[in-house]
Amino acid sequence: MEQKIEKEASTGQVGGGEVSDTGNKTGGQNTSIAEGPKVEKPMINTNVTITAKNAAVMAIYPGCENESKKGNVALTKCMSDKISKELGYELSDFSETASRNNLSTAVAKMQFVVNKNGEISQVKPLNGSNQDLGKEAKSALERINKQILRKGKKITPAKLEDGSDANLIFSIPVKFQTAE
Secondary structure, three states: OOOOOOOOOOOOOOOOOOOOOOOOOOOOOOOOOOOOOOOOOOOOOOOOEEEOOOOOEOOEOOOOHHHHHHOHHHHHHHHHHHHHHHHHHHOOOHHHHHHHOOOOEEEEEEEEEEOOOOOEEEEEEOOOOOHHHHHHHHHHHHHHHHHHHHOOOOOEOEEOOOOOEEEEEEEEEEEEEOOO
């Protein structure tokens, strides 16, 4: 015996279940179920640049490791002292430039970043700095960085509260004065 089945054309429903109110669209949004709370993942900025005041742990310049027990202020002073001493050696030739320009004193405020790799980068003199001294000090700081790396050492990067490394902006005054 032969059975005949008649098929009706679908009116917008795909698959089983009740007919959707959204017409011929499939997978309409189910608005009857409340959404749970949205959990926002904190943005982790991998390129944070901080100052010594904001550092949970200050960068540690080679030779200043013992100061870490005394805190960030001691580490900042040690790094400043060590870099100033190195700059004194590196800028010994500046006296020739100063005498050519009739300078008895020159001041430059240098800013640089101790990056997360423990290197001095982005060196620049700040506004109000003596242009010649600023240029010389920039070259001197870049040489100091190369000397540290050549010795197989690095500056230990500053750390954030969560313990991750951060780029540290550091400023140092450079003063030149002729011995009279």
